[in-house]
Each structure stands twice: as C-alpha cells, then as structure tokens.
Amino acid sequence: MTEEKDDKKYTTISIPTPLAEKIKKRIQGTGFNSLSSYVTYVLREVISGTEEEPEEAFSKEDEEKIKNRLRALGYLD
Amino acid sequence: MMPKPHGGKLVDRHIKRKPSEVADLPKFEINTNLAEDIENIAKGVFSPLEGFLCKNDLENVIKEKRLENGTPWTIPILLDFDKKEIKDLKEGDQILLTNTETGVHSILDIDEIYTFDKKTLAQSVYGTQDTNHPGVANVNNMKQFLLGGKITLLESKTREFDEYNLTPKETRFLFKEKGWKEIVAFQTRNPPHIGHEYVQKTALTFVDGIFINPIIGKKKKGDFTDNVILAAYETLMKYYYLKERAVMSILRTSMKYAGPREAIHHAIMRKNFGCTHFIIGRDHAGIGNYYGPYNAHMIFQEFPDLGITPVFFKSFFRCTKCDAVVNEKICPHEEKYHINFSGKKIRELLMNGEIPPENMMRKEVSETILKFDKPFVE
Numbered sequence: 001m002t003e004e005k006d007d008k009k010y011t012t013i014s015i016p017t018p019l020a021e022k023i024k025k026r027i028q029g030t031g032f033n034s035l036s037s038y039v040t041y042v043l044r045e046v047i048s049g050t051e052e053e054p055e056e057a058f059s060k061e062d063e064e065k066i067k068n069r070l071r072a073l074g075y076l077d
Numbered sequence: 078m079m080p081k082p083h084g085g086k087l088v089d090r091h092i093k094r095k096p097s098e099v100a101d102l103p104k105f106e107i108n109t110n111l112a113e114d115i116e117n118i119a120k121g122v123f124s125p126l127e128g129f130l131c132k133n134d135l136e137n138v139i140k141e142k143r144l145e146n147g148t149p150w151t152i153p154i155l156l157d158f159d160k161k162e163i164k165d166l167k168e169g170d171q172i173l174l175t176n177t178e179t180g181v182h183s184i185l186d187i188d189e190i191y192t193f194d195k196k197t198l199a200q201s202v203y204g205t206q207d208t209n210h211p212g213v214a215n216v217n218n219m220k221q222f223l224l225g226g227k228i229t230l231l232e233s234k235t236r237e238f239d240e241y242n243l244t245p246k247e248t249r250f251l252f253k254e255k256g257w258k259e260i261v262a263f264q265t266r267n268p269p270h271i272g273h274e275y276v277q278k279t280a281l282t283f284v285d286g287i288f289i290n291p292i293i294g295k296k297k298k299g300d301f302t303d304n305v306i307l308a309a310y311e312t313l314m315k316y317y318y319l320k321e322r323a324v325m326s327i328l329r330t331s332m333k334y335a336g337p338r339e340a341i342h343h344a345i346m347r348k349n350f351g352c353t354h355f356i357i358g359r360d361h362a363g364i365g366n367y368y369g370p371y372n373a374h375m376i377f378q379e380f381p382d383l384g385i386t387p388v389f390f391k392s393f394f395r396c397t398k399c400d401a402v403v404n405e406k407i408c409p410h411e412e413k414y415h416i417n418f419s420g421k422k423i424r425e426l427l428m429n430g431e432i433p434p435e436n437m438m439r440k441e442v443s444e445t446i447l448k449f450d451k452p453f454v455e
C-alpha cells in the first residue's frame with residue numbers, strides 16, 4: 001500500500017467477493033448507493049456499540065438549573 | 078435505549094461571550110428563519126451540523142439525501158448572501174451574523190463561498206419547480222451566493238414561550254430522570270382534536286412516554302396562534318394524560334412543506350432530542366397535492382440507518398357501527414358508517430365561536446381555545 005497523505009479521506013479494504021455480492025443485493029432499494037457506504041455504516045454501528053457512552057457533563061450548578069426549569073413545567077417532582 | 082444524537086455526538090456551539098468582544102468583525106443582519114437555524118445548530122437540534130452546508134455536503138444532500146460522510150440528511154441548511162454582501166469577504170474570514178427579533182449574535186467562520194442552481198435545489202428538495210409551492214418560492218427568492226462554515230452562537234434573547242423551549246441536552250436529561258427508555262415524538266402545528274389524541278395514545282401504549290413537540294413560528298392567515306396551540310395542549314395534558322407519561326416542548330423552526338424529505342428531517346431533530354420513535358401521519362409536512370399521501374412513509378425505506386423508528390399512522394375516524402374511534406386496520410365496516418375528524422370543520426365552528434361536538438374535540442380544549450379573543454392569525 002502506498003503511503004497515505006494526511007488529507008486523503010478514504011482507504012481501500014478487502015472483503016470476500018461472495019460477501020460483497022450478497023451485500024450489493026441487500027442494499028438494493030435502500031439509501032445506500034454503494035457497497036462502501038453500507039460497509040462504512042455497519043462498521044460505525046459496531047464501533048459505536050462498543051465505545052463507552054460518554055456521560056453528559058453537567059456541573060452541579062447546571063444540573064440544578066435544568067431541574068428547576070423542568071420542575072417549573074411540572075415535568076419533574 | 079436512548080438513541081445517540083444523529084451523527085454520534087450532540088453539537089454544542091453555544092459559547093457565551095459578550096458581543097462587544099467581537100465588535101470589530103464585519104456585521105450582517107440576517108432574517109429570523111436563518112437566526113433560528115443558527116440556534117438549532119448551536120443547541121444540537123440539527124446535530125451533526127456545526128454550521129451552514131458547504132458545497133460538497135449540499136450536492137450530496139441533493140443527490141443522495143445524505144451528507145458527504147454518508148449521514149442521512151435531507152433538508153439543506155443554507156446561508157445565502159448577495160454579490161454586494163460577499164464583495165469584501167473571502168474564505169477563512171470571520172463575520173458576525175445578527176438578528177434583531179431573536180437577539181441572535183453569532184460568528185460564522187467562512188469555509189466556502191459558492192454558487193448553486195436554484196432549479197436543481199427546488200426540484201430535489203420539493204420535487205417540483207412550481208413557484209406556487211411556498212418552498213420553491215423561497216428558493217427562488219434566495220440570494221445568489223452561499224456561505225458554508227461553522228457557526229458559534231454568542232447570545233440570543235429570551236422570547237415568548239421560552240419556558241417551553243427545551244434543548245436536546247435538557248430533554249435528554251429529562252427523559253433519563255423520568256426513567257423513560259422509549260419515547261415517541263409527536264410533531265404538530267394545530268390544537269389537538271380527538272383523532273390526534275388517538276394517534277398519540279395508540280403510540281404511547283407501546284412506549285414509556287410521549288414528547289409533544291409543536292413547531293412554533295411564522296404562520297399563515299387563518300392558522301391557530303402559537304398561544305392557542307400551547308394552551309390547548311396544556312389543557313389536554315392536564316385532563317386526559319397521565320402526568321408522568323407526557324411532556325411538551327416547542328421547536329422553533331420554519332416549515333418547509335418538503336413532504337417526504339421533511340419527514341426525515343423532522344425525525345432526525347426528534348432523535349437529537351432523545352426520542353426513539355417518531356409519528357408520521359398522512360401527508361406529513363405536505364401542502365396542496367404535491368406529494369402522495371403516504372410518500373412520507375415510504376421514504377423511510379431508504380434510511381435503515383436513521384437511528385429513530387418511524388411509527389406510521391393512517392387516519393383515525395369514528396365508526397358508528399363500532400361505536401368507537403378506530404382506524405382502517407381495526408374497523409371492518411363500510412365507509413358510510415365512518416365520520417372523519419375534520420380539522421377544517423372544527424376550525425370553522427371555532428371561528429364562529431361555537432363549541433365543536435365533543436366527539437370531535439374535547440370540551441375542555443374547545444373552551445380553552447374560545448377563551449382567546451383572537452385564536453387565529455390575522
């Protein structure tokens with residue numbers, strides 16, 4: 001593989017041809033216009049599923065503010 | 078499980094700074110719709126957008142209904158400038174975008190200045206080039222150049238109904254606090270009649286809570302005023318919903334009347350608020366006869382990766398034979414037994430100061446509406 005420049009946005013990977021053919025069939029009629037876009041989507045899903053969910057970072061003060069706002073609406077006790 | 082924000086991360090580009098700190102930047106007054114776009118970008122309603130679209134993203138949205146990186150996106154969010162305005166601007170510049178009505182003060186980092194084809198844009202987004210379509214008319218009125226780039230919101234002022242204007246950060250916090258795992262969102266521009274209530278409650282039966290999310294803003298003559306819509310829902314929720322199952326928050330954004338494409342856009346915004354499901358009715362975001370009544374259902378097939386589940390409804394109606402409010406899936410009787418909920422008819426009655434029949438609209442809701450001197454936009 002040639003060395004990639006920093007500004008290069010995509011890279012090539014290999015998957016078995018029969019799998020590629022299967023995927024091509026599966027994405028017909030969906031919004032995925034290419035094998036690459038589908039594979040990218042699946043990989044993103046897999047990766048995001050394993051990544052730790054970052055907790056919403058609220059300061060105590062912010063949290064109290066939000067709680068008061070929601071209590072005023074009657075949505076929190 | 079609460080969905081991740083669209084594109085993976087909730088955008089937050091609201092940085093409180095005094096406008097005086099950036100007073101030396103060239104300043105441009107923009108219209109209220111654009112200012113509301115900026116607020117929605119900054120608060121994450123339009124996540125993953127961090128600013129106005131650049132050319133590659135716009136072209137991809139037009140052709141593929143996706144951003145360049147493949148994320149579903151159907152309604153271009155664009156900033157248009159004319160020749161005179163861009164005269165002294167170049168890519169890399171920072172400018173100040175302001176709007177009096179909203180008090181929006183924001184910075185745009187100009188990534189790109191480019192031109193676009195109005196016909197292509199109108200045809201792709203609205204499926205027509207007919208200038209009678211309000212969306213197409215808007216496109217035709219756009220200025221010639223587009224500015225793409227990230228925005229930063231410095232300041233905006235408190236406006237009417239802001240107590241109901243929850244940000245995605247706040248609704249996500251609220252849903253978590255309430256212990257809701259599955260939340261269905263309902264989009265509306267009208268006070269609720271019995272048909273709406275059935276749609277909402279049918280969906281609510283299968284999830285933990287409902288997020289009622291009226292679009293507030295510019296309306297046409299004869300529409301119910303924002304005041305009336307909110308008061309009507311407050312009343313309905315007070316008398317006919319469990320307090321722990323329903324919340325309401327407003328959304329300030331303009332209606333585009335882009336039908337199917339706008340249905341996807343509406344779903345994406347609700348996903349950012351933390352909802353797992355989104356109700357799509359008949360002719361969602363449609364106008365006139367530009368779209369088939371269920372085109373806004375079909376378009377979801379193109380987006381298996383949307384990350385929010387559409388809940389499709391055809392109309393509810395009253396069946397005199399069933400003696401109940403039903404829909405086409407559960408009532409076997411002929412049409413002669415069916416009475417439709419006509420928003421138009423209800424409006425006519427209310428316009429004459431009359432209370433609509435209770436099997437059309439809840440009495441408490443009608444009374445709430447009639448308490449207003451001017452319930453309609455004049």
Ligand SMILES: [Zn+2]
Nearest residue numbers: 396399408410
């Ligand atoms: Zn029946």
